[in-house]
Amino acid sequence: MPKEVTDVICPFCGTLCDDLVITVSDDNKTILGVKNACAIGAEKFNHQRLPGRVKLPRMRQADGTYKEVSYDEAIDWTANMLVKSRKTLMYGWASTSCQAMSIGHEIAEKVGGIVDNCATVCHGSSLIAIEDVGVPSCTLGEVKNRADRVVFWGCNPAHAHPRHMSRYSIFPRGFFTVKGHKGRKIYCVDCRYTDTAKVADEFIQVQQGYDYELLNAFRTAARGEALPDFVGGVPKEKIQEVVDDLKSARFGIIFFGMGLTHTMGRNHNIDIAINLTRDMNDYTKFAIMAMRGHWNVTGSGQVLGWQYGFPYAVDLSRRDQARHQTGETTSVDLLNRNEVEACFYIATDPGAHFPIDAMISSSKKPTICIDPHINCTTEISDIHFPVAMVGVEVGGCAYRMDNVPIETRKVVDPPEGVLTDEELLTRINKRVDELMAKGAQ
């Protein structure tokens, strides 16, 4: 008899829905159905049963083809690579568990690695801004229960966080928000009319790259100072009108995404949005939140935070100190400048996401890639380690976009013989210890 596993946490995006119901075959090996997930989350669970899972490590041969090898052989190769390399990029982490990250950090500290996570090409800009100016924020349940003004600025949850609006930000009826979306005014600020804009009460089109100037205008208007006629294509009357409306809110929230993190100025765009939020707190209650992409990039930031004091781009290459400087210790910069000698990728696919120059640099270095599947990075790596899918085939702690920690569940068994990230990293750690004891470095 198939059985239902309830309260399952979806390991895809930062919305981290925890109400999924997964139907599993009697023998615990196959996922038969998914309830409550969005299309993306459903696919993450459903594709588990597709044939063709990689079950053994794959090692690149001299002729460019890949041959299956034992975990031990691949682990030994990897440990030797780590011990030899003077500076190793250890990037990814955003789709594995906190428990696995912790073991990875132990390895990095021993071998001189630079631990970086997917924020480096995503909300890293937001983290830089928060490092500079802090952030007034809240948990998603506060939005659900209190918010009567919701601003989506440079983000498109309709596509990127599909259940966000129904679980937290637009539709739910909360304790003080019994009218649901009828009691909220929704703004969407973007350079193009998105599917999220369609759901908003008001769409404000900003000229691409002018968010910083527009936010400066909002702050200027809030202080009662004069404005130029147009800022970023938005007339000053509209700016004043929106600011006055936001001031009249009982509880306002700004959600933002790549529209701010990846346009001109990057962290400065978020910095000034945070300062606008801060200013609004002089009049009413206002919060701001980054729409984190990966389901556990926030978790990587937390573990790096409590172990080393920084949220990403943590340089442990000197082995006796932890350093952090985005622009120097960030993955793309390290690769572009050829500042590392080896690459260790886990729970990520930089081949698909990094700028091409960075990947050309990466492809020339000894590289290992840990991923349940073949992806753009595994095919330019020396070794591809298959592992269990975290949140599906093995549990582990994850942090939601509002930093709330939720323990993901194991729903089905991984394919026979496939290790989990924790098991693999533990074995690599052990092999590194053995090599170092032998005096390899």
Next chain:
Amino acid sequence: MSEFVIRNGHVFDPTQGIKGDKKDIAVKDGKIVEKVGSSARVIDAKDKTVMAGAMEIHAHVAGPKVNAGRWYRPEDKHFDSHKTTGITRIEGGKSIPTVFKTGYEYARMGFTFAMEAAMPPLYARHVHEEIHDTPIIDEAALPVLGNNWFILEYLKNHEVENTAAYISWVLRQTKGYGIKCVNPGGTEAWAWGLNCLTIHDPVPYFEITPAEIIKGLIEANEYLGLPHSMHLHQNDLGNPGNYKTTIDSLKLAEGIKATNNFGREQVLHSTHLQFHSYGGTNWGDFESKAKEVMDYVNKQKNLTIDTGNVTLDETTTMTADGPFEHHLHGLNHLKWFNVDVELETAAGIVPFIYDPANAVFCSQWAVGLEIPLYAKDPMRCFITTDHPNAGPFTRYPRVYSWLMSKKVRDALLNGFKKADKVIGATTLAEIDREITLYELAAMTRAGPAKALGLAKDYGGLRTGMNADIAIYNINPDKFPSTGPEIEKAFAQVAYLFKDGKICVEDGKVVDMGHKKTFWVDAKVNENKQVMHDIREKFLRYYSVNENNYPVPESYAPHQHIISVDATKA
């Protein structure tokens, strides 16, 4: 090697009234025993001071706001991250140490236990992940309950039994230790940008007052018979003139007797009292009211307090008193981090520089010293810095030097740029008292252990107690006379025993020990109403499912569970 004898040390143990006598302490299999065999390793404690391991009753060392403080302050690690040779990991963070540094530094100073002062229940998993990664010292965490929707509703209706049932459930879900109450009512008001500054200001919508919350939580605590008392961070923290609200709050404990099987005598623990002992009406006429507050504390035997000493450093303030942090940010304009937590609480963080050139900060420093110097019963007055709010915990040795030597503190006081103003606004200059080693042992070991309900096994050196022992390079007959010497002696133990194992030797960490997570499992009668309310609130208002709320066992691999039977026949 699990047998030791600590020979010839000067023992200071208020649980046995030992005031520096030379006494041997025998250790076997993690406990203090009468005697051990001849194969026991001998630890030469000649000319050294021997005390039980110190116990930190209130610090912010593990959890979401602590970590936010860490990662949003890269400059706190700048030029500071380092690794000592040996078995330790990289350490960093001046005001908010990383978890590794936290464990090592407490151990190096002779501490064996730390209480995380404020755990937001929704984030309990995070607190426990950090506790798990913090080496050597045992830890526990206090869930914050003073602004919790369940608590506000039950207390409004005077439903002590339901309140107790809910608290019992939260302690189990979060592996929590007791009841923490921060800025009661005010932090829920803060979710609308408001606050409760006196104990009679009603909470918006919930229409309950801080006084009712404080009283109700004290009653619930005694109904359950928990090992620790209700632990209170009063309203109106940090504002001139707030001492009146403080005394009003403390008065709510009058007439209530402690009910528990743990030897605890207080019904209310008032934390970081320094921040709550101010007179005056503004920063210009700011003055100390430590004497007035301590006059009250001294005669109210069912209270315990901790100091919250300002150390005059650049540090980071962080508290569940969200509105206070917003206010502080308005004063110093430094980066402000805030998180409101649905149904439960909030937190705020702002860096702060207690500049010794500023008269107000120096007066706060003086207030923090006056409080323990006026304390008549050192078993009821504990030394803290509300780490990191008034200063980093690594400054404890410096705080001890100020308390134990009038010469050292007066030199600092008289050397302030605005010394005249500071002396005029406080009474510290008039105080001659110097805390003795015996009193220090009460204020940092025996007292906190008793207040936490752990006096049976911790905080002392009686036979049968846990072998958590600190040996300092201090010869009581030749007590160091300069500040730096006193600091050095308390900063680097000669030996730290944790559970009968030497974890620190000569100030160097040599063993990670086997730390435990302490939590309280209080059993109550089945309460269908409360379980229904919990189900209801998770379905309608929380953003996570009820089944995903509890902290799984794997987060605390070594647990020290204190069972309490609060089922009423």
Next chain:
Amino acid sequence: METVTLTVKKVPELFLECEKVNPDAFAGKSAAEIEKLPAYQGKENSTLGEYFAVAGNAGATAADTKIVINGDCTKMKYIGAKMTAGEVVVNSSCDMYTGSWMSGGKLNVKGDVHSFCGLAMAGGEFTIEGNAGNYLGAAYRGDWRGMSGGTLRVKGNAGSDVATFMIGGVLIVEGNVDIHLGTHMEGGKIILKGNANRRVGGQLVKGEIYVFGSINVMMPGYKPVGEVDLDVDGTKAKFIDYIGDLGERHPKRKGETVYGHLYMKK
């Protein structure tokens, strides 16, 4: 003044961390002792002698020490960092952190510098003959205390994020800058002889920025209030005085708000 001459004999494969290449670290040392000072590439601990030929002994103090560096330093980080006195002349371009956290003395780079140079400069004179990268004279990550003293001059162009969180001192760019000049400034003086792309003086609390060239897009928070005749870095000219950033907080003195000023040469 004693002079120590370093000549690059090996270019690092990665980047060399030259934390010890400054008058303070050299003071009181002979050439042989200087050769033994540590230098790092990741976890590899090396010595300066591996990468530089060292000639001459240092002075007794930093103030008495001059360092001349010849050869290719484009992969050397931290040259002149944290120096408190003395002189350093680099006849090459340098990498990151050149002159960062310096508080005195003279540093002259006859070439370009990469990013994060002159961070939190507190005193002394730092001159770059060529171009600078990003974050010139800025604060370290998260710190609200940026450049606070001294004079930093770049004769070529600089990139973005120049003088972020500046609180004092003088920073002069003789060429152009990209975006975000003087963001979060709270004191000090910036002189831009060339042009800026956008976002000059964003979120500025206090301070003065003088722009001789053009700005592609002015911040909305700046308002012209008049014209003034000024003598700036040896040039007398008429400037339009803009006050701002009006979207930001400002201190008050005797009840009057003290705005920042952005002076645009007419």
